[in-house]
Structures are given as C-alpha cells and as structure tokens.
Amino acid sequence: MVTHISNRRLYMKKELTVIKVGGKIVEEESTLSDLLMRFASLPGHKILVHGGGRSATKIASQLGIESQMVNGRRITDADMLNVVTMVYGGLVNKNIVAGLQAHGVNALGLTGADMNVIRSHKRPVKDVDYGFVGDVDTVDAKMLQKLIDENIVPVMAPLTHDGQGHMLNTNADTIAGETAKALSNAYDVTLIYCFEKKGVLADAEDDDSVIPHITEAEFKKYVEKGVIQGGMIPKLENAFQAIKAGVNKVIITQADAIDGQHGTVIQG
Amino acid sequence: MVTHISNRRLYMKKELTVIKVGGKIVEEESTLSDLLMRFASLPGHKILVHGGGRSATKIASQLGIESQMVNGRRITDADMLNVVTMVYGGLVNKNIVAGLQAHGVNALGLTGADMNVIRSHKRPVKDVDYGFVGDVDTVDAKMLQKLIDENIVPVMAPLTHDGQGHMLNTNADTIAGETAKALSNAYDVTLIYCFEKKGVLADAEDDDSVIPHITEAEFKKYVEKGVIQGGMIPKLENAFQAIKAGVNKVIITQADAIDGQHGTVIQG
Numbered sequence: 001m002v003t004h005i006s007n008r009r010l011y012m013k014k015e016l017t018v019i020k021v022g023g024k025i026v027e028e029e030s031t032l033s034d035l036l037m038r039f040a041s042l043p044g045h046k047i048l049v050h051g052g053g054r055s056a057t058k059i060a061s062q063l064g065i066e067s068q069m070v071n072g073r074r075i076t077d078a079d080m081l082n083v084v085t086m087v088y089g090g091l092v093n094k095n096i097v098a099g100l101q102a103h104g105v106n107a108l109g110l111t112g113a114d115m116n117v118i119r120s121h122k123r124p125v126k127d128v129d130y131g132f133v134g135d136v137d138t139v140d141a142k143m144l145q146k147l148i149d150e151n152i153v154p155v156m157a158p159l160t161h162d163g164q165g166h167m168l169n170t171n172a173d174t175i176a177g178e179t180a181k182a183l184s185n186a187y188d189v190t191l192i193y194c195f196e197k198k199g200v201l202a203d204a205e206d207d208d209s210v211i212p213h214i215t216e217a218e219f220k221k222y223v224e225k226g227v228i229q230g231g232m233i234p235k236l237e238n239a240f241q242a243i244k245a246g247v248n249k250v251i252i253t254q255a256d257a258i259d260g261q262h263g264t265v266i267q268g
Numbered sequence: 269m270v271t272h273i274s275n276r277r278l279y280m281k282k283e284l285t286v287i288k289v290g291g292k293i294v295e296e297e298s299t300l301s302d303l304l305m306r307f308a309s310l311p312g313h314k315i316l317v318h319g320g321g322r323s324a325t326k327i328a329s330q331l332g333i334e335s336q337m338v339n340g341r342r343i344t345d346a347d348m349l350n351v352v353t354m355v356y357g358g359l360v361n362k363n364i365v366a367g368l369q370a371h372g373v374n375a376l377g378l379t380g381a382d383m384n385v386i387r388s389h390k391r392p393v394k395d396v397d398y399g400f401v402g403d404v405d406t407v408d409a410k411m412l413q414k415l416i417d418e419n420i421v422p423v424m425a426p427l428t429h430d431g432q433g434h435m436l437n438t439n440a441d442t443i444a445g446e447t448a449k450a451l452s453n454a455y456d457v458t459l460i461y462c463f464e465k466k467g468v469l470a471d472a473e474d475d476d477s478v479i480p481h482i483t484e485a486e487f488k489k490y491v492e493k494g495v496i497q498g499g500m501i502p503k504l505e506n507a508f509q510a511i512k513a514g515v516n517k518v519i520i521t522q523a524d525a526i527d528g529q530h531g532t533v534i535q536g
C-alpha cells in the first residue's frame with residue numbers, strides 16, 4: 001500500500017492553481033467578499049496574486065500625488081512607491097489575508113521582499129522612465145513550495161525588491177506568470193488570469209463570444225485580423241510563454257468563474 | 269560526539285532575541301539604517317517588532333483624518349484602521365523587510381492575520397471606545413518556531429486580526445511581550461524594549477542614571493516614590509509579567525544599544 005502511494009507520487013505532481021485578480025475585484029467590499037468565498041472553496045493548493053491600482057490612484061490623489069500612466073503602466077516615482085507599498089503591501093494585501101483567514105484559509109501575505117521570494121531589478125530607462133518599477137529576475141520556488149506544502153496559501157502583492165533595500169512596483173500579471181512558471185517543476189500548475197470579460201472574445205461587441213481554446217497560431221491570426229488587440233495581446237503572450245515554460249494550463253476568465261470550467265483555455 | 273551534541277540540545281534551549289523598536293527609529297532613514305545594521309549583526313535567532321505611530325499620524329493628517337489619542341493610545345475608527353493597516357503593514361514593515369534582506373537577513377513581514385500568528389478580539393468598550401483595537405488572545409508559537417528554525421526572521425507589525433475578517437490595531441509592546449512569552453517554551457528568550465532613554469532612570473533629569481537591574485519589589489518602591497512614572501509603569505509591568513510567564517530576560521534600552529550589554533535588565 002505504501003509502495004503504491006509512493007509510486008503514484010513519483011508520477012503525479014500535485015495540482016496548484018495560481019489566480020491573478022485585478023484591482024477592481026479586490027477593492028470593492030462586495031466583489032472582494034464573493035471572490036474570497038469562491039477562492040476559499042477551490043480545492044487543492046493555491047496562490048492568490050492581486051492588484052490594487054485603483055486604490056493606489058485614489059489614495060495618491062488624496063495625498064496630492066498625481067498618477068501618471070504610460071501605455072497603461074504606472075510611472076512610479078519615490079512618492080508613488082511609498083503609496084503602492086502602503087496600498088498593495090498593506091491595505092489590499094492584509095484585508096485579503098484577514099478575509100481568507102475568516103474562511104479557514106491559512107493565508108500569508110507576501111511581497112517579493114518577504115523571505116526574498118521575488119528578486120527584481122529596476123527597469124532600465126529606454127523610451128520611458130517608469131521609475132521604481134521592477135523586472136523580475138528570480139522567484140524562490142523552493143521557499144514557496146515549503147509554504148504550500150504546509151498548506152499555507154500565499155497572497156502575493158505586486159511588489160518586489162532589488163536585494164539592495166529597495167521595494168519595486170511590479171506588474172501583478174508578471175508576478176502571477178513568473179510564480180506559475182517557477183513552480184511548474186514541482187506542481188501541475190493552472191494559471192488563471194481574471195479580468196472584466198468572460199474570456200478572450202471573437203467579437204468585442206458580444207460578451208458571449210468567448211473563444212474556448214486558443215493556440216499560438218490562432219492567436220497570431222486573430223491579432224492580424226484585429227480581433228484581439230490592446231491589453232489582451234501582452235496577456236496572451238504571457239500565457240503562451242508560461243505554457244512553454246512548463247505551466248500546464250492558462251485560463252483567461254472572470255473572477256466569478258474561477259472553477260476552471262469557464263473562459264478561454266490555453267494549453268500546451 | 270553526536271550523543272554529546274544531542275545531550276546538550278536536550279538541556280539547552282536555543283536563544284531567541286525579540287526586539288521591539290518604536291516608531292521614531294524605524295521612520296527616519298538614518299536611524300532605521302543604523303538599526304537594521306545593528307539588528308543584522310546580532311547573532312542567533314531573532315524577531316523584530318516595530319511601531320509606526322508617527323508615520324500613521326502624518327499620513328492620516330495628509331488624508332484629512334484626525335488622530336485622536338487617549339492615555340497615549342490611538343483611537344482607531346474605520347478610516348484610521350485603513351491608515352494603520354497601510355502604514356504599519358505596508359510602508360513601515362516592507363521597508364524594514366527590504367532593508368534587512370539587503371543585510372542578508374531573511375526577513376518575513378507579518379501581521380497577526382498572516383498565517384493566523386496572532387489572533388485577538390476587539391477591545392470591549394468601557395470608559396473609552398478605542399475602536400478597532402485588538403487585545404491579544406493567542407500567539408501561534410508553533411508556526412513562528414517553524415519559521416525561526418528555517419532561519420527566517422519575523423518582522424512583526426502592530427496589527428492583529430479577529431478571525432472574522434477584520435484587522436485590528438494592536439500595541440507593539442504587547443505584540444512583543446505576547447510573542448516573547450509564547451516562544452519561551454521553545455527558546456531561551458531575551459526581550460528587548462527600545463525607547464528614547466538609555467534605560468530606566470533613577471533620576472529623570474540625569475540620562476546617565478540608568479538602574480542596571482530592577483526587581484519587582486524595587487519597582488514598586490520606585491513607583492511609590494514617584495521615581496518611575498508615566499509610560500514606564502506599564503512597560504515594566506509588562507516586563508515582570510513576561511518574566512513570570514517564562515521569558516528569560518527583559519532589557520529596556522536604546523535602539524543603538526541592543527547588544528544586551530546596556531540598559532535596565534529584569535530577570536527572573
């Protein structure tokens with residue numbers, strides 16, 4: 001019996017779901033409460049990666065700090081870095097962690113600095129100076145695995161550090177993608193990107209025109225035809241990259257459909 | 269040889285230093301940088317507990333939220349709870365964590381909600397309604413021990429949770445005291461409270477009149493004579509309580525003298 005189990009464990013990796021949810025969902029009490037309930041009821045090992053941009057913009061504005069965006073990305077000067085460190089690492093992260101604990105999920109809030117789980121470097125200035133924004137170098141998969149195997153559920157804020165004492169603002173999609181890739185050696189990883197639509201749409205005007213499966217070749221054709229455009233392009237590029245790096249499945253869907261049965265599926 | 273070591277380990281608990289530093293030290297770049305260097309160079313297992321009241325007051329004021337204090341304690345309404353969650357759990361905590369990582373210390377920022385390490389209940393309203401303030405119920409010593417034995421250094425913000433989804437503002441001295449007590453079964457704990465003076469003073473006018481050792485009987489006499497007064501009284505009461513609960517040594521000193529060789533020592 002013992003041998004049988006140990007054989008199975010040799011051949012089957014445990015499943016892990018990495019879910020990225022955007023700011024809007026975690027920043028409003030009613031949608032956050034729904035999400036936490038759904039997330040808590042997901043079986044198996046899991047990680048939640050969150051945004052928080054709307055709250056950051058609001059708090060920054062109240063503090064008299066203007067939010068400047070270029071190509072949908074926030075310019076992070078020293079004052080804005082303080083705001084996102086407060087809002088992402090404190091306000092949003094801890095409310096999610098406390099909420100999950102109330103659902104019996106043993107959540108642990110993490111930025112990349114905590115236990116050095118995600119190390120990055122400040123993005124070099126090319127056309128645009130994004131300021132204190134981090135591009136990911138390394139994810140400590142072993143440390144995350146130790147936590148996960150203790151049934152701890154990491155709740156990751158979109159912040160990393162440079163190893164020299166500085167926090168860096170880091171895109172939440174990137175955190176989710178890099179974390180999923182790093183853990184794909186140890187787990188059978190499903191990466192779920194939640195956004196405001198039901199999935200990748202074949203017709204932008206029709207919310208029900210979800211493309212159920214998409215290959216990289218199909219994606220390229222959709223882009224050529226102009227069916228897929230804007231922010232969906234980097235999201236899907238990330239998805240294909242994740243699959244190539246060993247992630248089992250990427251799903252693009254809405255936050256109220258994170259059961260793996262909905263949305264657009266990208267698979268190797 | 270192996271037997272010899274294992275015998276020693278049976279009889280000698282490993283040492284753990286729990287250091288509480290107030291807001292002022294961690295909120296100014298130069299003093300924070302000094303503290304992190306000193307803390308990093310301390311040998312053995314350690315925990316850092318920090319405040320952040322001055323930053324909270326400043327940010328609150330910038331957000332148009334007035335800080336109301338009663339008996340030196342902050343009244344925490346819903347808006348103020350958001351501020352302290354941001355400032356303690358985000359801004360102050362993550363800057364310390366990133367700073368320690370730069371010194372090679374594998375720091376992990378924690379509030380009580382993270383991994384459910386400190387559970388509390390909202391303080392019942394008696395003479396004063398302190399609002400969303402938590403009185404500590406339980407510290408999960410086993411979880412902290414697992415981290416510490418992995419050479420992780422917990423950096424604890426003065427925030428707890430009630431297990432029902434709410435963060436609660438909690439005095440940093442209390443967090444340090446309760447954590448030290450909870451861990452005294454597993455470790456030989458030294459608890460160091462840092463404040464602005466060199467130790468407990470026999471003459472408030474003379475900064476060098478540090479009382480090197482103090483017993484509970486002596487403390488009571490000093491209080492009767494009016495030598496010890498104000499905020500030092502609860503600090504010392506906490507210290508004697510900690511000793512009774514199994515903490516090996518409590519030291520009251522300045523943040524630039526955390527080597528255990530300075531300040532006022534309370535010992536069982």
